[in-house]
Amino acid sequence: MDPNIQPLTPDILARMRAALPSLSWPKVDPESSWRKSYRIWESVGMGWNDNLQSRVLGSLVLERSPIDSSRFKLKVRSQLLMIHNPDGPYGGLREIEADLECELDALATPRRWRVVNRFHRHGQVMEHLPLLIEGRFEDGLISSSINGRPQALEIAAPWSNEWCLFEALPRMAAGDPTEQRFQQLHQMRSALPDQRLFRRAEADYVSSHYGPLRCFSQTGYANLPIDYWVDDKGDLPFVTNLHTAYIIDDQAEAKIERILKDKVMLQFEKEELAQ
Amino acid sequence: MKKGMQRNILFLSTDEHHFQAMSAVGCPYVKTPHMDWLMRNGVAFSKSYSPNPVCGPARACWFSGSTSSENGIINNQKKSGTRADRPKMGTWLERHTDYRRVFAGKWHAGEHPFSYAIDGFDVILSGVNRNGMLSDAAIAAASEAFIRQHDGSQPYLLVTCLQQPHDICESIRMDSQPMRELPYGLEEKDLPPLPENFDYRHKESAAFPKPQNAQWTELNWRYYLWSYYRHVEMVDAQIGNILGALRDTGQIENTLILFTSDHGEALACRRATQKNTAFDESARVPFSLCLPGEIPAFYDEETLVSGLDIMPTILDYAGAPIPPSCSGLSLKPHMDSLISGAPQPPDRPFIVTEVQSNTGRMLRSSQYKYVRYDDDSELLFDMDADPLEMNDLTEDPQHFDTLVRHRAWLREWENARDRHPDLEAFPCK
Known part of the structure; x- marks a missing residue:
């Protein structure tokens, strides 16, 4: 075991060449219209350098647009590569496209949603495997269906979803961040009770690459601790969860397209490889 | 002769699952409502063992029906596939039944952990090696989509091999520093205690597990236990989605569900983590057979069960003959005897x-x-x-x-x- 291995932080991601030290991101008003793109990356922790088990796994793109003073739309596209063997090829993909209408509250509570799941094999969508989730939250009750069939969901406010938390964190960081206890509707399918989202000031630090970073953490049922790293402008460039990281990257989807086209594993950021 | 049977079969597995890591068997450190349903709505076997408690060899035994010393897959490094001259579950079912055979998740049966080319199966989704946190949701979603579109015209065997709580191996690797205080506001009272045999050592054998993680403090060990149960809850949530699809579509009472794991997890017994030993924490696994409305709920504390029994049991329920190369036994006669009210467990010492x-x-x-x-x-x-x-x-x-x-x-x-x-x-x- 490499004695240096420790939980992921933004600087460790830079050291592991998962994030460029020169990485920058546009500053946006969290309540405005914006688009953020994250690369999903993992390291199974075998070592720092030339870690063949480190790789790009997918992308997460969020697009926010206000509806009125109390609601906004959140458009989500998530791609997760399936890996057949340690060196690729990548011929399988799980894709999620979601349209959510959310409340402008602390947890960005979803009010209406439509989530399309697609499974790709050898570059083709498997049309015979549809999974469409639709639902609404009204008067404190959730009504949801999967492929048109009503689904029983035991979940009550306060509640949220992991995509919505990416939207909520910058707003939370800009205000008075009080601890939130809630239920999480994971991928709008799995109800995870007893979640806790809180400031973890003891983990804050001034990154030599990315400036001051404040840490918010989520713990709870069926979750290993998730760390949300917020910068001094209240943006969310990194989210780390055990050996997985979401790294802000406006080229994330292009990288996935390239991996699927070339069937070659992408591990490290180019600038670092050149050094 | 091909035999058409109308009963569907779901073979559902977890990975690295300690036999007691479920609330149904009294573990107070984890909440597993969906596994609990599986353990309480069929026959749950207490004395169930992996045929070889490490991923690849265990799975090679499941899908070939033969022991490691017979099928040749004795460790995770072996990628040669099981013996070509022996039947495999998928191709045998294809030859002898009308069952549709569908696979989602981790394969690793003497080949690469994930594959889109598995003999006798239509692979609907593979997975991401060593990242059950992300890929189990995808594997479960693909399985759920398959179940929801099933029109009943052809019975199916759906094999869904989920990956959690195997990510505990990554938790262990990423926790290399001695822990002096607990992170995330956790308090000691939140953590499970160390097992009674934590410090137990006896005579050395070349193959006896050596103490691991010497730099770990007691907090490291207990945080590792706490983390393990969160991984278990993750896979339980995904099992819930699959069972929900069976219920929503009315298939739950016409689907035999076989639930097990490839091997266990040391959970700090003998200061060890992970698996690959003959001790119960590594070799013993959850195992249940559910067919609601037919198989009665029963906690079987006597019958010895092996992962080698999986292939003959599935073949038997599908109406296929059991090839002589299978080393295990079908559990169907035992289930039938329970249904008839005159239990006759398998006769093997x-x-x-x-x-x-x-x-x-x-x-x-x-x-x-x-x-x-x-x-x-x-x-x-x-x-x-x-x-x-x-x-x-x-x-x-x-x-x-x-x-x-x-x-x-x-x-x-x-x-x-x-x-x-x-x-x-x-x-x-």
Whole structure:
């Protein structure tokens, strides 16, 4: 075991060449219209350098647009590569496209949603495997269906979803961040009770690459601790969860397209490889 | 002759799942409502063992029906596939039944962990090696989509091999620093205690697990236990989605569900993490068979069950003949006897688990566990009196006859195997 291995932080991601030290991101008003793109990356922790088990796994793109003073739309596209063997090829993909209408509250509570799941094999969508989730939250009750069939969901406010938390964190960081206890509707399918989202000031630090970073953490049922790293402008460039990281990257989807086209594993950021 | 059967079969597995890591069996550190349903709505077997407690070999046994020393897959490094001259589950079903055979998730049966080319199966989704946190949701979603679109025109065998709680291996690797205080606002009262056999060591064997993570403090060990249960909850949530699809579509009462894991997890017993030993924490696994409305709910604490029984049981329920190369037994006659109200458990005095790249074997009888390694070291435990395996009886004169009987059984078992030509003979005591 490499004695240096420790939980992921933004600087460790830079050291592991998962994030460029020169990485920058546009500053946006969290309540405005914006688009953020994250690369999903993992390291199974075998070592720092030339870690063949480190790789790009997918992308997460969020697009926010206000509806009125109390609601906004959140458009989500998530791609997760399936890996057949340690060196690729990548011929399988799980894709999620979601349209959510959310409340402008602390947890960005979803009010209406439509989530399309697609499974790709050898570059083709498997049309015979549809999974469409639709639902609404009204008067404190959730009504949801999967492929048109009503689904029983035991979940009550306060509640949220992991995509919505990416939207909520910058707003939370800009205000008075009080601890939130809630239920999480994971991928709008799995109800995870007893979640806790809180400031973890003891983990804050001034990154030599990315400036001051404040840490918010989520713990709870069926979750290993998730760390949300917020910068001094209240943006969310990194989210780390055990050996997985979401790294802000406006080229994330292009990288996935390239991996699927070339069937070659992408591990490290180019600038670092050149050094 | 092809036999059409209308009953669907779901073979649902977790990965690295300690046999007691479910609330249904009294574990207070985890909430597993969906596994609990599986354990309480069918026959749950308490004495269930992996045929070889490490990923690849266990799965090679599941899908070939033959032991590691016969199929040749003795460790995770072996990628040659199981013996070509022996039937495999998917192709055998294809040949003998009308079942549609669908696979989602982790394969690793003597080949790469994930594959879109599995003999006899239509693979709907593979997965991401070592990232069950992300890929289990995808594997479960693909399985759910398959179940929801099923029109009933053809019975199916759906194999869904989920990956969690195997990510605990990554938790262990990423926790290399001595822990002096707990992170995330956790308090000591939130953490599970260390097991009673945490500090237990006895005579050394070449294959005996060496103490691991020497730099870990007690907090590291207990945080590792806490983390493990969160991984278990993750996979439980995904099992809930699959069971929900069966319920929503009315298939739950027409689907046999076989639930198990490839191997266990050390959970700090003997200061160890992970698996690949003959001790119960590594070799013993959850196992249940559910067919709501037919198979009665029953917690079976007596019947010995092996992962080698999976292929003959599935074939039997699908109406296919069981090839003679299968080393295990179908559990269907036992289920049928429970349904008829006259229980007749399988008539076999022991089962055998192979460990450590063909350097050790464990024989489990109804009361005892006998282990022998290729350096001739032996262990003998009275599992009724000593379930934590802390009192080795090999030197106890009162158990000499028991030792001799178990040695003879293991020798008999070894001599009956059609050993893979690439494997050396195992020395007989």
